[in-house]
Amino acid sequence: MTESTIAKLAAQDQAPLTAPYVAPDRAYDEAFSETRQPRLPWQPVMSAVHQLGTEGMQDRHLRAQRILRDDGATYNLKSDPLSPNVWSLDIIPNVIDKSEWLNLETALKQRAHLFDLIYKDLYGEQRLLKEGVLPSEIVFSHPGFLRQCHGMHWPSETALTFHAVDLVRDQSGQFIATGDRTQAPSGAGYALENRTVVSRVLPSLFRDSQTMRLAGFFQTVRETLSQLASDLTDSPRIVVLTPGAYSSTYFEQAYLANHLGYPLVQGGDLTVRNGKVWMKSLNGLSRVDVILRRVEDAYCDQAELRSDSTLGVPGLLEVARQGNVIIANPLGTGLLETPALLAFLPQISQTLLDEPLLLPSVTSYWCGEQEHLAYVLNNLHQLIIKPAFRSIDNKSIYCHQLDEKALSEVRAKILADPVAYVAQDYIPGSVTPVWDNGEMLARPCILRTFSVANESGYCVMPGGLSRVAESTAEAIVSKNLSGSRSKDMWVLSDTTETDIDVPLDNLPISQAQVANLPSRVIENLFWFGRYAERAEMSLRLMRTIFKQLNGIDHFPIESREVLLGAMSEISGSQPGFIEQPELLMQPNDELAALVSDGQRVGSIKSNLQLMLACAEQVKEMLSADTRIILNELRDHIHSVDRAYVNGLPAVPEESLDGLVTSLLAISGLNHESMLRGMDWMFQEIGRRTERALLTANLLKTTLSKPLPSLQQQQVLESVLLSVEALISFRRRYRTRARVSYGLDLLMIDRSNPRSLIYQVDQLRKYLEELPQSDQVSLGLSREKRLIIKSLNDIQLADLESLAQIEESTQTRAQLTELMGQVIEQLEQLTTIISDKYFDHTAGPQQLIKAKWKNNV
Structure with a gap:
């Protein structure tokens, strides 16, 4: 920066710019000279800070924190995906x-x-x-x-x-x-x-x-x-x-992978075959030529290094020795x-470079040498003791902060194993x-x-x-x-820097058009869609239950039993209301737990936590807007936790609106903004499969049991309300609340994006787009046969017959049987997709444990 530029910037504010803090004792001040005036390079910065004032600086500080949070910039991510540590x-x-x-x-x-x-x-x-x-x-x-x-x-x-x-x-x-x-x-x-x-x-x-x-x-x-x-x-x-999503620097690894344009992989995404390293993906095995690693040495190869590692690739070291991967x-x-090494670096520089070391290192003493050891023991109180062999457990000891007893303990440690310690001057x-x-x-x-x-x-x-x-x-x-x-x-x-001339890569068009994603990424996106749909369906039904229980109209015990039982069935958090009838009249504690108990499998919070955990595993695949919405979702979850801290709040349904809105925003953003690649495809398959399963289960649990006309209408309208179809139903059928009419809208209406047939038909289309194996198969694949059978079962169903009550069982047995059949076929479909496209290969098995001792 030229002096004229600095003078121009500094002239913006003529107020004296002196240091706002006292001079440090025995330390260099980066910004201020001995006279407490800003050093020349710092003058524009200090002037800008002075101009902005306290309010302006605080506003920009908060804005920076928001940007970091929206970018997903984290460090030392905890196991709780709801509260990641934002980069400071x-x-x-x-x-x-x-x-x-x-x-x-x-x-x-x-x-x-x-x-x-x-x-x-x-x-x-x-x-x-x-x-x-x-x-x-x-x-x-x-x-x-x-x-x-x-x-x-x-x-x-x-x-x-x-x-x-x-x-x-x-x-x-x-x-x-x-x-x-x-x-x-x-x-x-x-x-x-x-x-x-x-x-x-x-x-x-x-x-x-x-x-x-x-x-x-x-x-x-x-x-x-x-x-x-x-x-x-x-x-x-x-x-x-990368070591994985819970590495402390995972954000940086994902950020660099995106910035450089490289796939982010874990050890399980790679395999060694025929002396080469391959990436396992939907399109088969793709050879890997260069690995930019963020995994420490010892964990990179279970075959030759640490056998208990879960982060590496067995056989990687041998491939590297052969020169087949860099x-x-x-x-x-x-x-x-x-x-x-620092204690000997000046001599090493003279030996290998034949020139003095330009950048001095902190004065270091290796305790394995007698001369160094004697100096360290005599001057321990002013040194820093470091382990010569770095590990997580061994930390530096700042001896100037210790009393005589602690110094004696340090001295004993050093004498017990001098080779393992290094001392450095404290700067x-x-x-x-x-x-x-x-x-x-x-x-x-x-x-x-x-x-x-x-x-x-x-x-x-x-x-x-x-x-x-x-x-x-x-x-x-x-x-x-x-x-x-x-x-x-x-x-x-x-001087002003010129723009960088970026060379054009001669990338083959075939490689440029196909983004090969690891199977692990696809699996996490699939489950991201499923958990999102589970949470949304549970939220919608829970809001409906709250509105009915707290509404102005009487809600009889028969209606209450069906809807509360459906909540336990849909969430999978049983026995719940199904086997504990005493909860029907006092449902508040159970409903509060289904909303806010993150430790309870099937609860709304549990599903949202699992969804966010899947998102962390594929952070590099998420757009900036998606990360912003996920942060808003975290905020809404914390708001719900506060609202439910003492049980069910006064107006419980309102506290859930933010969660539903965030989930809808994620769904809409993915639908409107994501490229129609395999990442989008599997997220949609997960979402559609789960919605079909939940819809079939909802119809089965709410409409299979016949009720008196008033209660039947209440239950049917509650189901329609939970899937945003009540207004359309009333416009189409006015006040005629027959079960067959409800089945028409919820089961076989292709214009309803939440109907059962719509989900199954979408799944049929997506299956056609998935990569097929090279093996020649006779006829349709198993997954296609299942989806076509489900589609035909739904289309051929006689709605009036489904709505009929069977005399012997006093249930709508045909509806129960059909929904059960569809559910079973969809569950088989998810198993086939999982086995066919996701990587479930078990890690390498240890023949000898690294920590076994020889007892001879």
Whole structure:
């Protein structure tokens, strides 16, 4: 940014801009100088904050939170799909001048290149070990050193595709590296989401600041991944391997997959056949050439690594050794994340690069060396103790926060196993301004930068992911992204960036037209449709029951028994009203539980939770509008929980209106906006199948039992009301409430989109569109025979005969039999579809458990 631009922006407000917080003790202040005036790059930001004022900043903060929530930006998703943790973002960006950034960028490129050389040496020549530059205990005792990867094939000069570094500034403002991320570096997707949000809530400031864009970095990622498989094919199939929907960074994995245009797959979606990796999809097996993984080394292959893993692909390591699939980053890179490496990095740089290390690391001491151990034990109170072998259970120990007793315990731990510990000097880190509860405060910050290999070496993202602690007393854990909020990182340029020239891919038209989806995705969309329909039908019937029970007209016990019994039958939450007649006169507690008890199978809340869980599994398939509606649905669920906290509220049906509206919005959006691909098709098959099953069940449970004329009319009108057909019925038949007339509208009227025949006919059309197996079959397939038989049974039914009461049983036996037959055929249909199109392959079975001990 030029000085004239800064002066122009700063001149917008002539009020003095001084630091609103006191100078930090022994720490560098990112935004303000020693005189408490904004540093030059920060002046436009501080001016903008001052201009907006408390109200304006708070408004933009809330707007940013809404955008993040609507985008589905989460971190550390809990098992409850109703309350995901929304990604935390501070809207005040961190800024750095381009001239300072270029120096840092050069050092980051050198560091990425150095770690690439270290990886290739440790899994190749092992010169560092032979020459004594790196103690062999650090490598051979490390569980992240995978001997199976020794001599691994690399498709290019660069083996390490991605590299991330955690940085802090020391008291003088110099950047210091505190750790490196090489297995599956996370955060780049969050950095892109942060940039998108901040540029939307502070558009003028972002536009005028001439901030360097991030698009070029992600374009380089695409080009690099495509080039990795250039020896295998001209049009490689690239997938993003995720641990699953409940991975803490699942949003980022789905976000990057969508942004880069790659399928998001889990270990179960891939299989090894004939020395190659294949993706299992509706169209059969599709070969995979490149895997961008977000699964840690040890969990990637059950055959050679951790046998108890459920996240990997058995045989993957052997395929990678043969060069038939490229994994980025390659397996075995977890070894490079050990903090013990930092103690020897300057010597390693001289050995492998013959040049000094440009980016200094935090001073580190490996306790496996006697000299280092003696220093650590004598200066324990001012050091940070880290495990040399990273794991979830082992955390850093900040010794300056401990008393003498705790220090003694730490000293004993180190002496018991010195090789397993590393000590580092404590650097408080710089502070940066954040917007918190309507005021600007100072918080410690850390920066994660990202590099990707390219033809000339490495490309560094012009920015990164800044994170700040929630208070000055807290430390930021660099291993993961929890326990802190994030900030966008702006690199201010002195020139306007030109648009990036995006090369056109020579993608074969056949591949461009067919989106091959993993079977797992299709199955989740199928069940998403089914759970949505279950919840909607239950909600509609529940609202109808509330209106009838609380209406001005008398609602006799016979009518009450039928409708309440139907509620238990439709929800499947039995015995309920069916086998507990005492509940008929006091139904409130049972009805409240069927609405709001999420632990009760078949309740409305339970179905909605399952629907949202399916949505989380296929987050990458959902449009922005769908995510917004799902968030509104979560809000309505929480509102219902509050309304039902003390049992049934005064006007219970009104509390359910928001849920019904949200479900209708999802259905309408999918119908009007989704492309008619296999994802839409299976969601519709699930929805139509469930609606047909529930409609048949509703007719069977409400109309098969004959009632006196008044009660029969009440029940029939209640059924019609629950499916939004009462007004149409009255217009067509006026006040003649005969059961056969109701069956005409609900069973065989093709103009009624909620009739039984409409659902079955739609299913017939969808089955024609599904991919068929290559095996030659004689005649119609089983699923087509079932659907045609159901269609014929409904069409050939004599409605007057169905409405007749059988003398011996005093029931409408023909109606009961027909609906039972249709239900059975539809359930068989769902089983066939599941067996034919969904993946139910059991995971690999362990012959030997990894944790067994030898008792010899």
